[in-house]
Amino acid sequence: MxxxxxxxxxxxxxxxxxxxxxxxxxxxxxxxxxxxxxxxxxxxxxxxxxxxxxxxxxxxxxxxxxxxxxxxxxxxxxAPVTLEDLHDLTHARILIEVDLIRRSIERGDDDWEIRVISCLHRLAKIEERAPEDYAGNAEWKSAHRQFHEALVSASGSPTLLAVRNSLFDRAERYRNLSALYRPRPRDKAGEHRALMQAGIGRNADQACALIASHIQTTSDNVAKYAAGVISAG
Amino acid sequence: MxxxxxxxxxxxxxxxxxxxxxxxxxxxxxxxxxxxxxxxxxxxxxxxxxxxxxxxxxxxxxxxxxxxxxxxxxxxxxAPVTLEDLHDLTHARILIEVDLIRRSIERGDDDWEIRVISCLHRLAKIEERAPEDYAGNAEWKSAHRQFHEALVSASGSPTLLAVRNSLFDRAERYRNLSALYRPRPRDKAGEHRALMQAGIGRNADQACALIASHIQTTSDNVAKYAAGVISAG
DNA sequence: ATGAGCAATATTTTCGAAAATAGAGAATTT
DNA sequence: AAATTCTCTATTTTCGAAAATATTGCTCAT
Missing domain, CATH: 1.10.10.10 (Winged helix-like DNA-binding domain superfamily/Winged helix DNA-binding domain)
Known part of the structure; x- marks a missing residue:
């Protein structure tokens, strides 16, 4: 009892x-x-x-x-956080995410498009509701994760998807870490919208370029603002 | 006691x-x-x-x-074996191995070259000693694994290397499976030598093309000879 | 003081009994 | 006969005591 x-x-x-x-x-x-x-x-x-x-x-x-x-x-x-690890992680994420997005765009059906659009919509709603620091918000984080997940969800590669998900978690830890020291979050809304448009417009090359730059820029920002707490590596 | x-x-x-x-x-x-x-x-x-x-x-x-x-x-x-899984695995392996080889070639130092050369040498010796079905031989398998490991060992990407290693194991299971039903192993010695030469010759494009085709061909052969025991997926 | 050896303590690692859950088959009802 | 509930068995899952291992702190000889 x-x-x-x-x-x-x-x-x-x-x-x-x-x-x-x-x-x-x-x-x-x-x-x-x-x-x-x-x-x-x-x-x-x-x-x-x-x-x-x-x-x-x-x-x-x-x-x-x-x-x-x-x-x-x-x-x-x-696990420790180091600059070296962040770079390694970023490289791996770009390699895998680019491949997954390209294949998702090739294979995605109507349901996929709907998933992508509605996830972006939810994200935008949350950002509207809390225009200040939405990035610290757990609801936003969850919607953000789901949007990126939706983009790659039609790739048809369970193996790479599993790896992708675990890398996403590792990267989110770095994002959270840098958020503690960052004056104000970068506005990613435009990037997300562009990604969605490239995706459902079946413009694979552009979507790949966008996601690569999205991941790289985020990583660069993390490195910049979290430099103090990240060991030299 | x-x-x-x-x-x-x-x-x-x-x-x-x-x-x-x-x-x-x-x-x-x-x-x-x-x-x-x-x-x-x-x-x-x-x-x-x-x-x-x-x-x-x-x-x-x-x-x-x-x-x-x-x-x-x-x-x-x-874990079950299916054609679908084999294709998924092959795709993931090519994506990752190509990236790792390219970076290894960019970054590899003298020690790396020596590792690659000596691993190939050991492989060749074993093949000479047992010219028949060396592919069933545990010693050959170990040397084969080490040669491929050496090729990517200078990539400097612990994350992708860890993924690579687990994919290699999964693939080896398929190779072993098809070996049971295959009349005679394919002769990979030439491919391995060409890989080594492209690697230490710092010809990254060629090495990438060779490894991609090496993995793809092996996978195709597995699919061909193990078709009977692999469920449709 | 310094370091080697040795207790005492802290912590991880392993074990097998006990609890929880799923699955198969019999008994009962519709 | 088909569906439902119940029981019994097979199996997984969880637990905390016991064993193994690491760490700390002390004693003593140099």
Whole structure:
């Protein structure tokens, strides 16, 4: 009876382990858990209410995603952030996202167009409602993620999509980090609209150029504003 | 005392879980564990001598690599092989490997050249010693893997390299599968030599073209000879 | 003081029992 | 017969105690 209250709640995943991975991922990406912070089992057990093995399984998942690093026999810690890593990540993202967008544009059907348009619409609505710093807004972040996901959703490449998603999370951590130190968010609304138009206009070359520059510019901005907190690498 | 004999031996990884992941990966790639075969904990416990949690951790790792699939609450099974998956995999591999080779050629130093040359040399020696079906040979497979690894080793992209390595494993499973049904292995020695020459000759365009065609041709052959055992997808 | 060796402590890693869940088959109703 | 519920079994999932390993801090000889 009373144990139910103490027990960990499953909200996202179907198993406790995947649920905890989900929550941990979120805390790492939003930098509530800071880069390099060591992830001790006792502490995790306290805050997540799960056992050693379950936590270990969740951490294993996050290691594969590059958000956590494991030093065998010496525990886990939140993956460090470095300029080197940011550049590596940016390069990988551009390579993969460009390919996925091109293929999405080749293969996308009516449903795909509708998804892209409606995701952009939702994004725009949120930006209107909170014209100030919408970029810190969780709702905006979710809509932003979904818009970019929609763009590549018709690519038909599950393997690359899975990689893309994990890279997106890693990149979002850097974005959140730089947001802490940035005076005012860059206005991406125009870029998103242009991307949508190139996409549903089936202008693959232009869409690829736009996404590459979108990712690169964002990365450059992160590097600029987060320079202080990012170790030299 | 006697328990030591029963206890699982750590050979590869430093923790038992990573060691078991290593052994499982090998069994899956070599098709000792067949596609779609369900991975029951009782059976695994018997053959690997580890506990539930440890096995679960190892399996989680392999799920991330795409060699195992998990159906939550319904256990794990060896990832299926399908034509669709082979095509997806091939596409992803070409995209990534081409990028890595190009960058390796741009950045590779003297040590890199030496690594590439000596890996090719070892490969050639093994092929000489066992001119018949060297492709079934574990030693050749290892040397083959190392040669291709050497080619991309100077790319300076840890993220893409990690993805590449897991895709290589997935592809090797398909190669092993088709080898079972193929009358006689294709002779890749010439292609490998040409790759080496383009690489150390710093002819990036040619090396990229060669690797793309190398991967594509291998994949086509797999599709041809393994058609019977690969589900339609 | 300095470093080597050795306890004491902290932390991770592994284990197998116990709880939770899914699946198969029999019994019951419509 | 078909559908539904119930039971029993097979299997996965979770837990926290116990073992293994790393780390810290102390003692003592140099």
């Amino acid at each position: 009373t144990t139910t209250a103490l027990k960990a709640r499953k909200e996202f995943g179907k198993t406790l382990a995947s649920d905890i991975a989900h929550r941990l991922r979120n805390e790492i990406v939003t930098c509530q858990l800071k880069p390099n912070e060591s992830l001790k089992f006792d502490a995790l057990r306290l805050s997540f209410g799960a056992s050693f093995s379950t936590l270990r399984e969740a951490l294993t998942l996050l290691v594969a995603e590059g958000l956590v690093v494991a030093e065998e026999q010496r525990g886990y810690k939140v | 006697t328990t030591t004999a029963l206890k699982a031996r750590k050979e590869f990884g430093k923790t038992l879980a990573s060691d078991i992941a290593h052994r499982l990966r090998n069994e899956i790639v070599t098709c000792q564990l067949k596609p779609n075969e369900s991975l029951k904990f009782d059976a695994l416990r018997l053959s690997f001598g580890a506990s539930f949690s440890t096995l679960r951790e190892a399996l989680t790792l392999l799920v991330a690599e795409g060699l195992v699939v998990a159906e939550e609450q319904r256990g794990y099974k060896v």
